Amino acid sequence: MNQKDSQTLIFGCNALGREVAEALISNGVDVQLVDADAEAVEQLQQLGLPARREDALDDRVLRELGLGRRVRQIFCFFQDDADNVFLVLSARDLAAEGRLQIIAVADSLGGVDKLKAAGADKVIDPYETTAHKIHSQITRPLLAELSDALLFSHDDFSVTEVVLTEPSRFIGRQLSDVVHAVEDDVIILGMTDYEMDQTFHFRGKYRDHHLDAGDVLVVIGPHDAVRGFRRWVNQGGGGA
Amino acid sequence: MATQHLLIRLAYALDSNHTYQRARRLLYDLLENPDSTLRQGFDLFMMGLVISSVGLLVYDSHEKVELGYWGRLFEDFTIGVFILEYLGRFWLAGSIHETLIRDYEQAEDIGQPWKPSRSFRKILRAKWRYVTSPLAIIDLLAIVPAWRPLRFLRIFLLLRVFKLFRYARSINQFARVFVEKRIEFYTLGVFLAFVIFAAGSGIYYFEVNVPHSQIKTFFDSFYWAIITISTVGYGDITPVTTEGRVISILLILAGIGTISFFTSLVVSSLSERVQEVRQNRVFAEASRMEGHSIICGFGRVGQVVCENLSREGEAFVVVEPDEQAFQQAHALGYPVVQGDATSDTLLKHLGVGRNAARILCLTEDDVSNLYITLSARQLCSEIQIISRVKHHRNQNKFRRAGADFTVMPYQLVARMAAEFAGKPVAFDAVNRMLSGSDLVQVDIVLLPQSWPGSWMVGQLPVQENRLILLGVLTDRPAREEKSSYRVGKRYFHFNPDHNYKPVAGEGLVLVGHLFSLQHFREWVEEQ
Known part of the structure; x- marks a missing residue:
């Protein structure tokens, strides 16, 4: 991802905000933490994190923070679902055109649906997530350990997205055609066609897909191999 | 000295005799072992026998009925089984040769001479304890055919059979109600005794010599007083004098008071016990599970875990101290105990160290979770412990306390959010x-x-x-x-x-x- 001209806002200077901020900063993302509570802000500032004291429920403040312009991504981590819903709605309103990714946490049972309805791209229910983790640890311990390895980035191995851009050698071909054309140590799991819908298409399904620019391939493999693959794919050159 | 040697040789011989041991083991399984299926079958058989023999007794009560050959044969058979059962239980109560061997070895160990008389006293005491236990007395009375009304006591044999059913503990709970409220019951009893005695004496004094009065003896007057105070009022004995009627009025008023007092006393103490009865039922359920999970804390995480587990048909029990959450779990039909999972006794009752496969510490609080982890690990080295950890800095403490696996919600969500973003x-x-x-x-x-x-x-x-x-x-x-x-x-x-x-x-x-x-x-x- 190109991170030079984009910024990520994290609303809520709590344990969650801190963890995410640290993870993103280590990935080289330009992060800004925002909270109305002076004490919480100060705590994070002492840890060396870029935190600011602002009232996020005010549209003028949001605009000042860059929503609708530089900000491409926001995290809504306020304690209260109502605050998060308000924030999501304001942000969607301000960034009506242009892509803004909104990730929120829900605290109450109905919160997930409300935040989704408000326009959040991803809503995480911490309780449910924890419970599922524990449950899979009980019922499928082997898979649970593997899950961590597959889901979360490591130094050397990850699941990644590769966006097809002109003049990719894959453009104009069928998905079933290209999955075996890969020579690197990379496996293509499937793809998403953003023009059609947001759903992920597993490559093993019977329906085939015509690849064009803007399609996203989901690939898995060691970092070096994936990097090489990304370069190779988006070169022109037709067939392999 | 020679007899002593002979005795101890005999005891050792019995101890190593397989046939003897097997017979004893079989009898134990049949009569006493709470986990044996043999016993359940035998209990069913005994229940049938008791019911049919009591039925026969009732049928036989009418003077026109003759039992006939088969009836008498059945009666003899029943008595025979009862006698054998009684002797069997008598045999099982305290083992003679084991006591002899134990005492002998103990004496040898400390270099003291062995005194068989002391061992025999011990054995006798064990046997006597059995003979004088209430159930054994009922058994004995049931097989003594001498006095006919005693034979009816056989119906009480059913009690022992009922005891086996799982909720025997609940029955004990109800019995304990009376023990716990004994001061109230004692007060009530004294008051009742006084009222009955006063009214009975009064009616006797005023009416015993009155013509047309039904009161002839002192027993009649007490019978009348009890029938009246209980508001049963058959009306077979009624006061005929004004004084007698005044006594009746007072007695009835006192009766209404005592009855309402008595009822409220029983009801209130029973409702206090309901919680415990419920809890015992969950313990009984947990003891029958195989490889179940104990879930400590029915918060949001606990709820979702329970939902998943119950959907997959996995066995689990929930422990939750908070009343509201407890009621919620109860309403969902999960086996739930209201209590504090940091208690060792509670954990043991739920199967830690026995049949529980894992324990999940899912309370909101790191301190409680850590304490549960530590307690469970001390009780059982094999049990799988999975704990929720709120603060990152505490994770090592959980490892140290013996948790096999920890989940940190904040970290998990943060990692997910960060990964998703990219x-x-x-x-x-x-x-x-x-x-x-x-x-x-x-x-x-x-x-x-x-x-x-x-x-x-x-x-x-x-x-x-x-x-x-x-x-x-x-x-x-x-x-x-x-x-x-x-x-x-x-x-x-x-x-x-x-x-x-x-x-x-x-x-x-x-x-x-x-x-x-x-x-x-x-x-x-x-x-």
């Missing part, structure tokens, strides 16, 4: 595949012991089943040229060469449609 499509797709909520799943197919090591991964019917082989999970360390990563105690070889030969015990990590995975699994089993 690659929304990929993350969601893989997450859904891993959670098993989609038809397309990631799964591990373990190769069975019978797996022939001759197959290369390239030859496996992976593509035919429209599956993707992500890698192999193995104990074998990687060869250099391939990408391999540590996953827990194992290695994950990503995208192995097509000539890699997996061996039994290794797991193939596959992605694909649920049915394809199933099909492939079946194929693997067939090899």
Whole structure:
């Protein structure tokens, strides 16, 4: 991802905000933490994190923070679902055109649906997530350990997205055609066609897909191999 | 001295005699062992016998009825079984030879002379304790045929059979109500005795010599007083004088008071006990489970875990101290105990150290979770402990306390959020595949012991089943040229060469449609 001209806002200077901020900063993302509570802000500032004291429920403040312009991504981590819903709605309103990714946490049972309805791209229910983790640890311990390895980035191995851009050698071909054309140590799991819908298409399904620019391939493999693959794919050159 | 030697030799001989031991064991299973199925069958048989013999007794009561040959034979048979059962129980109560051997060895150990008389006194005491126990007395009375009304006591034999049913503990609970409220009952009793005595004496004094009065004896007057105060009022004896009627009025008023007092006393103390009765039922349920999970804390996390477990038919019990959450779990029909999971006794009752396979510490509070972890680990070294950890800095403490696995919600959510931010499509797709909520799943197919090591991964019917082989999970360390990563105690070889030969015990990590995975699994089993 190109991170030079984009910024990520994290609303809520709590344990969650801190963890995410640290993870993103280590990935080289330009992060800004925002909270109305002076004490919480100060705590994070002492840890060396870029935190600011602002009232996020005010549209003028949001605009000042860059929503609708530089900000491409926001995290809504306020304690209260109502605050998060308000924030999501304001942000969607301000960034009506242009892509803004909104990730929120829900605290109450109905919160997930409300935040989704408000326009959040991803809503995480911490309780449910924890419970599922524990449950899979009980019922499928082997898979649970593997899950961590597959889901979360490591130094050397990850699941990644590769966006097809002109003049990719894959453009104009069928998905079933290209999955075996890969020579690197990379496996293509499937793809998403953003023009059609947001759903992920597993490559093993019977329906085939015509690849064009803007399609996203989901690939898995060691970092070096994936990097090489990304370069190779988006070169022109037709067939392999 | 010679008799002593003979005795102890005999005791050792019995101890090593298989037939004797087996007979005793069989009898124990039949009569006493609470876990034996033999006993349940025997109890059913005894219940049938008691009911039919009491039935016969009632049928026989009418003077016109003659039992006949078969009836008498059945009666004799019943008595025979009862006698044998009584003797059997008598035999089981305290073992003679074991006591002899134990005492002898103890005496030898400390170099003192062995006194058989003391051992025999001990044995006698054990037997006597059995003979004087209430149930044994009922048994004995039931088999003494001498006095007819005693034979009816046989109905009480049913009590012992009922005792076996699971909720025997609940019956004890109810009995304890009376013990606990004994001061109230005592007061009530004294008051009642006084009222009955006063009214009975009064009516006797005023009416015994009155013509047409039904009161002839002192017993009549007490009978009348009790019938009246209980508001039963048969009306077979009624006061005829004014004084007698005044006494009746006072007695009835006192009766209404005492009855309402008595009822409220019983009801209130019973409702206090309901909680405990319920709890005992859960304990009884937990003791019958096999490899169940104990879930401490029915917060949001606990709720979702329970939901998943119950959907998959896994056995579990919930412990929750908070009233509201407890009621919620109860309403959902989960076996739940209201209490504090930091209590060792509670944990033991729920099967820690016995049949519980794992304990989940899911309370909101790190301190409680840590305490539960530590208690459970001390009670049982094998149990799997999974704990929720709120603060990052506490994680090591949980490891130290004995948790096998910890989940940190904040960290988990933060990692998920951060990963999602960079690659929304990929993350969601893989997450859904891993959670098993989609038809397309990631799964591990373990190769069975019978797996022939001759197959290369390239030859496996992976593509035919429209599956993707992500890698192999193995104990074998990687060869250099391939990408391999540590996953827990194992290695994950990503995208192995097509000539890699997996061996039994290794797991193939596959992605694909649920049915394809199933099909492939079946194929693997067939090899």
